[in-house]
Structure formats: structure tokens, C-alpha cells
Amino acid sequence: MRLARVVLSDPEELAAKACEIRKHIVRMVGAASSGHPGGSLSAADIVTVLYFNKMRIRPDDPKWADRDRFVLSKGHAAPVLYAALAEAGYFPTDDLVTLRRIDSHLQGHPDMNQTPGVEMSTGSLGQGLSAACGMAIAAKMDGADWRVYALLGDGEIEEGQVWEAAMTAVHRKLDNLTIFVDWNGLQIDGPVSEVKSMDRIGERFAAFGWHVIEIDGHDIPAIMGAIEEAHETFGRPTAIVARTVKGKGVSFMENEVGWHGTAPKPDQVEAALEELEGSCKGGVA
Template structure:
């Protein structure tokens, strides 16, 4: 387990480097939320989820919904590392004609299950997938990552209510709780706390973890698989811009890519270098 944890931590570091380089190249995109979510994305794609890069539409795969679709660079980094498309495609992020758009596009990008980006809708889509799989008698699981600012959307709570009502124990939501959104602190813009108590009141099994502790993420995903009769939510306490000290905990880097001057400094923080 410790060897696996160490391997995943190194993969997450490499994916952070890929994210930073791609965002710098595009000079467009969302830095903070991509870096805060990447540990969760890494654990999903390289530890927990069943998927097959050689057959992206394999019916036996688990499904993934990046409800906070603006963090697409994190998803693309994982998909490229897994082999869904060449790693060099990361450098085409957000370019005209690229299959790596600013938000996930299931019609253009191998490995993307659903188009996302309109905040608040991802959990509803994950519900539909989970319901469909249950109706078909399949044991596939559905995972969804939401932002904590996204919880300000009322549709999230309608979906939360429905998931508990239909006992979607094949559904696991993960909340990237970094307490920052584009306008500042989530607690100031529109407080969504207490997140754990709210999901518990809606009938969910709730796990509250450090979202950058790979061992804790792995253990939470393992536990979620054992829960029966109700959906599970993992509330992951994260740091926006995690891994690059001068990005961390700054709302100003919500949708701002690294500048030419910042790129080598960011890569130094991540133990890499500027090519």
C-alpha cells in the first residue's frame, strides 16, 4: 500500500507539471482548481476506476463526471498519461481545432464520458448514469468531482436528494473543497458550510478527508465501494493551486494561466525545469 501511495504521489506531481506547462502554452485556462483536484483525479484513474484506454467506450468501465468542468486540464493530464491520446496533445489545450477544449467534450476527446462545464449539472448527470447502470443490472460505478463553490447551485441539492432516494450506492461524489471561487472565498460569496452535515442530512454516507493525502483518498475510495443502500460523498479539503507556492490559496489564479516569468518558478516548485 505504501509503495502504491508513493507511486501515485509521483504521478500526481508529474501531472501537475503537465497541467502547468499546458496552461502556460495556451495562455488560457483554470490553474487553481486543476491543481487542487489533481490528487483525486490521479487516485481515480490510476488506482480505483476500471477503464481501458484502448477501448474508451468499453461497457465494463466505471464512469467519471468532472462536474467542475473548468478543471479540464486535470482530466486531460490524466487521460494523456493513461494513454487515451498522445501526451504532446496537452500542448494544444484550448487551441482552435484541438480536441482539448476549455471544458470536457465527450464528442471530441477519447475517454470523456460527458460534456460538462455548466456548474451544478454534473451530479444530476452522474445520477442518470448510476440509475441506468442499476437498471441494466451492471456493477459499474460512477464517480463525480464537484467544486465547493458549485454547491451554491440549487440543482446540486435536488440531485443529492434524488441520489439518496434511489439508493444509488454505485455513485461516489467528491467535493473539491478549497474554499475559493472566482469571486473570492466561498464562505464569503455564499457560504455552503457545513458541507458534511448537509450531505448527511440528505441521506448520504459522508467521508471527510485531506484531499492532498493520497493514502486518505485511496482509503476513502475503498470505503465508498463497501457502502450499501446509499450514495457516498467524499468531502476533500484541498488547497487551490496546490503544489505551486505562489498559486496556493489565491482566488486570483482561478482562471489565470502561468505567465512566461512564472512558468520556470512554478516548475521549480514542482521539481521540474523549463524546457
């Protein structure tokens, strides 16, 4: 029997789901005492809209041939992906707190052979967009109508391979490919602007021939609208450049570079959950 897939269309319901996903992120990274909360929290709204509104998926049949594919190119944000997959029903939410443990299927970075719903093994930055292009080329070859999404970090796009793949996507007119750049402005060694001046991200992709949409990456209706615009864009891929806040939803983590790869301590987990609980009730994260 096929389980009913949860599809949410009300932005407030999606915001509440994103809030649940943020709580999972805090709990699982806290339980693991290691992991990357900042860039997981910044991407929570985007990933929520994909898994609970826009993507064509069957969580009880993860290998369904006609499913949409999502590639988490910034693989260190695995907690946001795992939380969304568990909430969507790919595996029990109880598994989430096993993150990074020796006996867990939830590896520190996504592993397509261990976790149901993970489409590509990632972790070494800059590689996911190439894989997403390969998937989108396969769909075109087969005349299939499933779509491919990928999420990249703003620091990640310092990797040259991203721009090789950006050329491939345009050359092959991959209009079935939509990427998000999670532009949270921070990377491990500091602000992206100081590390490698990766400003004007939208203009860069536009110069490569992409259709570019710039949005607030925490504005759920804007995320929904951008994906719809991507679906109606033909002949070229779409890059949704999303301005986000690293650590979004947990005030002491917001815009603090130290929370890129640091786990909260138990009292910090408590404080973060309390704050998120309040904002969940408020309806919008």
C-alpha cells in the same frame, strides 16, 4: 493488442504521478495563455487516485461498456482531467499543450464528443451530478457492476440543481455513485465563506442522506481509503468531502483566488515547474 494499463498501488508512486499531472496542468494552461490552474491543481491527487488506482478503465478502448465512469462536474478543471487521461494513455501527452486551440480536441471545458475518455460534456456548473445519477441509474437497471464517480467544486454546490440531484441519488439508493467535493475554499469572487457561506458541507450531504467521509484531499492513502469505504457502503451514495488547497503544489498559486482562471506567464511556468520538479523527487506533492 491490448496495452497494459498502468495501475499504481504504492502511494508514493501515485504521488509522483499526481506531480506529473500538476506539471502538465501548469504547462498546458501556460501554453494556452488561458484556463483554470487553481481548481485543477487542487483536484490533482483525487483524479490521480481515480485514474491510476481505483477506476476500472481501458484507455485503449474508451467506450468499453463495463468501464467505470467519471464526470467532471466542475468542468473548468478540464486540465486535470486531460492530464490524467493523457497519462493514462487515452491520447498522446503531446496533445496537452494544444489545450484551447482552434484545432484541438481539448476544449476549454470537457466535450465528450471530442476527447477520448471524457464521459460527459460539462461547463455550466451544477449539472454533472445529475448526469452521474443518470449513469448510476442505468447501471442499476442493467444489473451492471461498473461504478460512477463525479467531482464537484465547493463553489459549484451553490447551484440548486446539485441538491436536486443529491435527493435523487439518495432516493434511488445509488450506492454505485461516489462523489468528491473539492473543498478548496475559493471561488472567482473570493472565499466561498464570504460569497455564500457554504460551510459544513459534510453535514449538508449527510442531512440529505448521503454517507459522508471527510478527508484531506491531498492525502493519497486517505483518498484511497475513502473510495474503498464508499465501495463497502450499501444502500446510499457516498460523498467524499475533501479539504484541498487551491493551486496546490505551486506555492505562489496556493490559496490565491486570482489563480482560479488566470494562466501563468512563461517565467511563472518555469518557476512552477521547477518547484514541482523538486517536490516530485521528494515523492509527495
